[in-house]
Amino acid sequence: MRRRLIHSTLAVVLVVIAVFGVSLVIVETRTITSSAQQNVRSEATRLASIVDGRLIGGEPVNPDILAEQSGTKRYALIEIPGQPPIEIGERPGEGAIVGRAVGEKGETVTVEAPRSTITGEVGRSLFIIGGVAVIAIVAAIVLAVRMGNRIAAPLTDLAETAERLGSGDSRPRHRRYGVPELDRVADVLDASADRVARMLTAERRLAADASHQLRTPLTALSMRLEEIFATDDPATVKEEASIALTQVERLTDVVQRLLTNSRDLRTGSAILFDLDEVVQQQMAEWRSAYRSAGRALVCSGKQDLTAIGTPGAVAQVLAALIENSLMHGGGTVALRTRVTGNQVVIEVTDEGPGVPADLGARIFERAISGRNSTGIGLAVARDLAEADGGRLELLQQHPPVFALFLSRVAKKARDREEPPTIR
Structure with missing residues (x-):
């Protein structure tokens, strides 16, 4: 060049x-x-x-x-x-x-x-003209060398940037050279670096979310298969097999949702669903694990509620909260459903030490954990809740109270508050 x-x-x-x-x-x-x-x-x-x-x-x-x-x-x-x-x-x-x-x-x-x-x-005239010509040639060479350096150096730098981008280093360099055409190329490379960085972040996030969200359904499925292996009662085998098939369906739903969320977190297919069915499903899946740990899992509050959301996503959020209480909490874990305004609320609380004071609202940030865990579960649960138009909040730190807020459509015959019942 x-x-x-x-x-x-x-x-x-x-x-x-x-x-x-x-x-x-x-x-x-x-x-x-x-x-x-x-x-x-x-x-x-x-x-x-x-x-x-x-x-x-x-x-x-x-x-x-x-x-x-x-x-x-x-x-x-x-x-x-x-x-x-x-x-x-x-x-x-x-x-x-x-x-x-x-x-x-x-x-x-x-x-x-x-x-x-x-x-x-x-x-003498030819000598003067020749001298002027030589001076012009020398000046042209000097000017060409300077312009060549001014253009070739940025091009070399842009080539290095493109090579870095191709090798996986997606940090934008934000260098400009005072030449509009070269600055345009630098802008395009920086924009490409930003897009590549977002894509790599999304891929890493998908891998982390997949490893975390698939763990819970696989654990539940493993427990059901162990129950089938340990019993000789055909009725029990049939019941556990039916539950295992439900777990497989949930696992398929989790995989599909992971693929959907990897493209856009706001593409949730929210529908009107029976909240009691999802809560009872989670109670059935986790009660055995709590029984093995010598702890209790109970549910109370308003019954016969409907909400707007994705049943699979809501089930994953509740599973994350229940698992979080099993791993980091203590004593009895209670699920309570209630209605506030035009929203239905599902609260999950336990009798453990709660959330450390230095975490607070940061508990929902990725890689934030107070018990040496991955710090992904609550962040993924919050993303799932927001994808359905809801929200996940920490209402109280000691004892811990997590609340999932969902939009509701109340049945005409069940539009008033009912006293809590244990079930």
């Missing part, structure tokens, strides 16, 4: 010098020649006037007197009628410049100058 720019600039300068330099040489040569001929003619006229003056005054005309009065150093031939020719100076060779003049007494004066005077003047 740099070499091409230098060569192209030098070629343009040489063409300009060739066109204008040759023209200038021709014009200058003609000017010098014309000026020399004019000087010779003027010399002849002046010498003729001197001869006329001496002839009119009756004074003698000889070479020494004419040379002294005219001061000429050129060769001159004076031809006076009736007198022998008079010569002044040394006659030049062939190709001399000749100038003639005729006086009032009929005398003819011929002045000749050597061609070397013109050649010397032309040579």
Whole structure:
């Protein structure tokens, strides 16, 4: 790139010098020649006037007197009628410049100058023109080198940026070079780096979410298969197999939702669903795990509620809260459903130490955990809730109370508050 720019600039300068330099040489040569001929003619006229003056005054005309009065150093031939020719100076060779003049007494004066005077003047002009051309060429090379460096260096830098981007380093460099076209390329590369960074973040987030969200359904499915393996009762086997099939359906729903959310977190297919069914499903799935841990899982509150959301997503949010209480909480874990305004609320609380004071609202941020866990579960649960138009909040830190808010459509016959019931 740099070499091409230098060569192209030098070629343009040489063409300009060739066109204008040759023209200038021709014009200058003609000017010098014309000026020399004019000087010779003027010399002849002046010498003729001197001869006329001496002839009119009756004074003698000889070479020494004419040379002294005219001061000429050129060769001159004076031809006076009736007198022998008079010569002044040394006659030049062939190709001399000749100038003639005729006086009032009929005398003819011929002045000749050597061609070397013109050649010397032309040579000096050519030397000046050549010097200017060399200076122009040197200046053009310096300018081309500077412009080449100014353009080639940013292009090299942009190539390095593109190489870094291709190798996975998606940090934008935010470098600009003062050249609009190159700055445009830099803008496009920075925008591409931002898009690649977002894509990589989304891929890592999908992998983390998948590993976390698939763990709960797989754990529940494993427990059901263990129940089937441990019993010989056909009725129990049939019941556990039915529940296992439900778990497989939930696992399929989780996978589908992960793929959907990896494209857009706001593409949830919210519908009107029976909230009691989802709550009872979670109670059935987790009661065995709590029983194995020597703890209790209970549910109370308003029954026969409907809500707007995605049943699979709501089930995953509740599973995350119940699992969180199992791993980090203590004592009995209680689910309570209630209605507030045009929303239905599902609260999950336990008798454990609660959320540390230094976490607070940051408990929903990714990689934030107070018990050496991944810190993903609650962040994913919050995203799932928001995708359905709901929200997940920490209402109380000690004891911990997490609440899932969903829009509701109450049945006409069940639009009033009912006293809590244990079920």
